[in-house]
Amino acid sequence: xxxNLKLTVAYDGTAFWGFQVQPGELPTIQGTLETGISDLTGExxxxxxxxxxxxxxxxxxxxxxxxxxxxxxxxxxPRALNTRLPIDIRVIAAEEVPPDFxxxxxxxAKTYRYxxxxxxxxxxxxLRYTWWVGRPLNLQAMQEAATVLVGKHDFKSFQTAGxxxxxxxxKVTESRLISTLxxxxxxxxxxxxxxxxxxADGFLYNMVRNIVGVLQRIGCGKLKPTDLAEIMxxxxxxxxxxxxxxxxxxxxxxxx
Amino acid sequence: xxxNLKLTVAYDGTAFWGFQVQPGELPTIQGTLETGISDLTGExxxxxxxxxxxxxxxxxxxxxxxxxxxxxxxxxxPRALNTRLPIDIRVIAAEEVPPDFxxxxxxxAKTYRYxxxxxxxxxxxxLRYTWWVGRPLNLQAMQEAATVLVGKHDFKSFQTAGxxxxxxxxKVTESRLISTLxxxxxxxxxxxxxxxxxxADGFLYNMVRNIVGVLQRIGCGKLKPTDLAEIMxxxxxxxxxxxxxxxxxxxxxxxx
Numbered sequence: 001x002x003x004n005l006k007l008t009v010a011y012d013g014t015a016f017w018g019f020q021v022q023p024g025e026l027p028t029i030q031g032t033l034e035t036g037i038s039d040l041t042g043e044x045x046x047x048x049x050x051x052x053x054x055x056x057x058x059x060x061x062x063x064x065x066x067x068x069x070x071x072x073x074x075x076x077x078p079r080a081l082n083t084r085l086p087i088d089i090r091v092i093a094a095e096e097v098p099p100d101f102x103x104x105x106x107x108x109a110k111t112y113r114y115x116x117x118x119x120x121x122x123x124x125x126x127l128r129y130t131w132w133v134g135r136p137l138n139l140q141a142m143q144e145a146a147t148v149l150v151g152k153h154d155f156k157s158f159q160t161a162g163x164x165x166x167x168x169x170x171k172v173t174e175s176r177l178i179s180t181l182x183x184x185x186x187x188x189x190x191x192x193x194x195x196x197x198x199x200a201d202g203f204l205y206n207m208v209r210n211i212v213g214v215l216q217r218i219g220c221g222k223l224k225p226t227d228l229a230e231i232m233x234x235x236x237x238x239x240x241x242x243x244x245x246x247x248x249x250x251x252x253x254x255x256x
Numbered sequence: 257x258x259x260n261l262k263l264t265v266a267y268d269g270t271a272f273w274g275f276q277v278q279p280g281e282l283p284t285i286q287g288t289l290e291t292g293i294s295d296l297t298g299e300x301x302x303x304x305x306x307x308x309x310x311x312x313x314x315x316x317x318x319x320x321x322x323x324x325x326x327x328x329x330x331x332x333x334p335r336a337l338n339t340r341l342p343i344d345i346r347v348i349a350a351e352e353v354p355p356d357f358x359x360x361x362x363x364x365a366k367t368y369r370y371x372x373x374x375x376x377x378x379x380x381x382x383l384r385y386t387w388w389v390g391r392p393l394n395l396q397a398m399q400e401a402a403t404v405l406v407g408k409h410d411f412k413s414f415q416t417a418g419x420x421x422x423x424x425x426x427k428v429t430e431s432r433l434i435s436t437l438x439x440x441x442x443x444x445x446x447x448x449x450x451x452x453x454x455x456a457d458g459f460l461y462n463m464v465r466n467i468v469g470v471l472q473r474i475g476c477g478k479l480k481p482t483d484l485a486e487i488m489x490x491x492x493x494x495x496x497x498x499x500x501x502x503x504x505x506x507x508x509x510x511x512x
Contacts, residue, residue: 088384090379092377093377124267124343188316
């Protein structure tokens with residue numbers, strides 16, 4: 001009997017050409033998961049993700065769903081599939097869901113986290129998982145700006161062209177800075193981290209990275225905290241300037 | 257005029273076959289640094305490291321030294337050399353040192369850190385930089401055992417064969433567990449970390465990984481806290497059992 005499975009997946013996006021299957025032999029998260037599932041079940045499957053992540057973007061809690069005839073008990077899926085996946089993709093949870101569950105269309109909100117490193121030295125781990133800014137950021141200014149995004153707004157200024165979204169209005173329920181007040185991380189060299197976290201009912205193409213690009217310039221004093229609201233109000237992508245690099249972005253959680 | 261330079265180097269050891277140059281084309285930290293320095297100065301150099309690190313071992317503060325005729329100001333070295341290195345090796349400091357400074361022989365002590373992950377889910381970042389144990393560890397038992405190592409002892413039980421060390425007596429000045437009481441790390445999925453830190457005037461081949469292997473079994477309840485002292489007293493490598501995996505080990509700091 002066909003079952004609908006939901007997998008929660010964490011990945012280090014460094015080695016992949018994004019989530020979505022690409023023409024040719026380029027490794028992608030989706031393609032690698034589909035190959036692993038086929039190895040495990042003998043079926044050819046097409047999985048659906050909660051959304052695409054770009055090349056270099058990481059995930060702590062991406063969600064995918066797909067139909068399968070496999071009779072493998074659902075609690076065995078993470079372990080069984082992980083042995084068929086490269087170490088930089090890990091299935092951390094599996095559950096059977098009703099037939100109408102769809103990883104993308106059933107999602108009601110998503111949380112992204114963006115990591116900055118302000119430590120003076122460019123540690124390799126920081127360069128892989130954060131935007132290494134290498135100098136202090138004015139957190140108060142960034143927080144002041146970030147708060148303005150909460151609510152229902154037109155985010156057209158933060159939408160990179162090429163998106164098929166019908167409307168650029170989204171509802172943001174969380175937009176805040178988090179810093180490691182405790183100081184040291186246990187991971188050597190991974191110090192001076194600052195996180196920006198944003199939760200919304202949906203995200204436009206490159207929306208987080210476009211917002212973060214502006215926040216970083218506010219943190220560096222190149223823009224004023226009030227500039228973010230002004231850029232948003234302009235509804236013009238050219239106003240947001242250069243987007244933040246992919247490697248600092250983490251898909252943290254998908255809400256259903 | 258010949259100058260003696262000291263570089264402090266951080267690296268992600270995942271992609272390298274250890275520190276020391278290997279026959280053939282295998283990428284090593286030493287070989288990659290030497291190629292970068294040759295690119296920068298036009299000289300053929302041979303660098304000396306504070307010690308070797310094995311394949312997969314990381315460093316936050318490895319130290320290397322070498323003689324150069326280059327007239328590049330020392331403060332420009334990190335930036336200039338980093339543009340000629342892969343992103344997983346970063347020079348974080350450079351200084352000119354007296355001619356008799358030697359990265360290995362001048363070192364008076366070293367600090368290593370070993371990371372465990374006890375989080376239930378096998379996050380890809382944890383798998384790359386920690387020993388993912390995936391279940392709780394008895395920190396109190398581990399700490400009780402670890403403390404016994406402080407002082408001057410014969411560490412023969414923790415020395416893997418193939419070492420050329422003349423004596424297996426070393427002086428340990430720090431041996432302790434550190435846990436993230438604060439809970440969450442800002443890096444998504446990198447939670448439930450525990451660090452073991454050890455400082456000594458020198459380390460035998462695989463000494464930290466052999467000690468950590470025993471500590472982990474004490475943490476899991478397979479050995480008693482008092483077993484560590486007993487294994488040390490036996491001066492027999494077979495007593496220490498399986499060594500801890502390389503990817504959890506970090507060369508934290510070299511003291512001069």
